[in-house]
Amino acid sequence: MKIKDLPASKIAATLPQHGLLLRSGPFALRMGSSLPELVEPIRLLYADYDLVEEEEIIDFDIRIAPSPRIWPFSKPKADFVIDGQKKFEPFDRSLALPMLEWGINWCSFTRPNHLFLLHSAVVERNGSAFILPGPPGSGKSTLCAAMVLRGWRLLSDELAMMCLGTTDLLPNPRPIGLKEESIGVIRHFDSNAVLGPICPGTKKGTVAHLRPPAQSIDRASQKASPRWIIFPAFKAGATPTLRSVSKGMTFLDLAEDSFNFSLLGAEAFETLGALIDQCDCYELEYGHLDDALRILAKFDESSPKPTGQGLVDHETC
């Protein structure tokens, strides 16, 4: 059963109580909230997620609750409760949705340290995956959103996950966070894109979330084999250029931007080495999404299917 199969009243009643228990890639996520304003955005963005209906080990347990108010007239705040404990400082209640998303991301970045975690978007078509790493502002999420809207499968807009010792990528499709101008760009790019409410005033400015495609969520148990590592570099007005990047530089960049490279030590080193050996590495400078997509589409067409596994069903590692 999916979230969208539940009546709104049921969701509104469950969220403040036990919370919704969802499957998010390899994770079971319990999402709770006693803020009524979150019901609609959650219904919208998580519509296609499967409910976890049998007893299972819960990986992340996140709840958003209003903070107790001490002074009259003070701004309403909300708290993050992870595994039953308050984390972080209270935040403005108006930011509850981006904070919920940020909090789930925070859990997926810091908790699953049995996996190797790279900070990067991942999309796949025909069994071959693109890894799109990049610092904030490089256009990683926007490019990822555009690719997904054109039929690539979303594995993640933030996180490339591998079991140690293998390079197959574990999907965890989640709503894609878009910032500032990107929101308008994606709206304009595809009028069918489903976006959540627009939230101004976060640390990163205005944000909105793109609902992940149902198909990507349905296939979230299929790993993908990495084939290309592409560093997107958006530059307004630039003519599209594809430059080869050395494997050594790619290694350093990815290690630097990994969430647990130093935590996992030697095993992460080996895994990252194997990943990069298996991939061609490029930097893609572009000024228009359509240019970038045209170039990326050629990769798919020209490459033979990768040897070996391609798509493999998985349970856990």
Added chain:
Amino acid sequence: MKLAESLVIKAFRQPKIVKDFDLSDWNTFLRQARQSKTLSRIAYLIKGSPWTAELPCKALDHLSAARAEADKHQRMICWEARNIAKTLATVDTPVILLKGAAYVIAGLPSGWGRKVNDIDIMVLKSKIDEVENTLLGNGWEPMKHDAYDQKYFRTWMHELPPLKHAIRKTVIDVHHTILPESGRLHPDPEKLFAAARPIKGSNFYMLSPEDMVLHSAANLFQQGDLIGGLRDLKDIDDLLRYFSETEAGFWQRLVPRARMLDLARPLFYALHFSILFFQTAIPIEVQNASRDDGPARFLLIIMDFLVFKTLIPQVESGASLVSKTASMLLYIRSHWLRMPPYLLAKHLGYKAFLSVFSKEKERNQI
């Protein structure tokens, strides 16, 4: 909740019991273990047992993630200890590693799977300025810039305000004794230094076995507020078990040493609660001798209640009102023991003033 019903306590007493956990037990256990910062410790106790293959896959994932995190801490501590040793080589003082760092560098069982955030060292008080200046000249920076905090630490505490390395971001606490100078109990640091032992394969020292137990006891029951104390109580249990096997005469020396160092009461609590929580085997003569140092029976009943409420990990989300109140009372107790009333009033008054009038805390990150 009763002590024996807590899954974390059960797992510590008999690690094999996790084999019988159903999925709902695992959820409770993982949550409790995270809350009490003991997951990686238990993960180490379980590691390598032949029956681990029977555990649910996802439970193994959580355990191996926790172990990886603790391993990282251990590597960081080893590396950091080397850097500190190199930096302080020019200062003429023995450097004693305390607490977690000592367990890890000396390879004691209490260090296995233990997360260690800060490195605690102890040096001679006469050399502490030189130590501080040497650290400041080699990349460490003060973390507390507030003039009140700086003065408070230097006047009343047993340690300098913490220093953080600018690049490695590791934190070091430099002590000159083991309890605050403003407090009720005053163990003589000279005696601690005189009994300290070199740690093999390093330039550091560690406290003698009895003193290590006493320091841990003092830390938990004299100066701390017991938040996150289950892990620290487990340290005490581990130390007692280990030294009773490896140190001849350990039990005979423990209580007299505690009295000599003015730490008899904290030792009583440490033994009392270690037995209750972890069923530590402590010779009856030692228990009897230590009981003379305990509080009046009425006070012990209250202390039992407060410590149970605070140290037994809660199942339900959020602590209950009772356990919150218990934590608060222990917090007040820790301050009461740490400084005389007029100083306490002044300190809390200042902190209350700050919390109302100082700038809003760091904005949430998003």
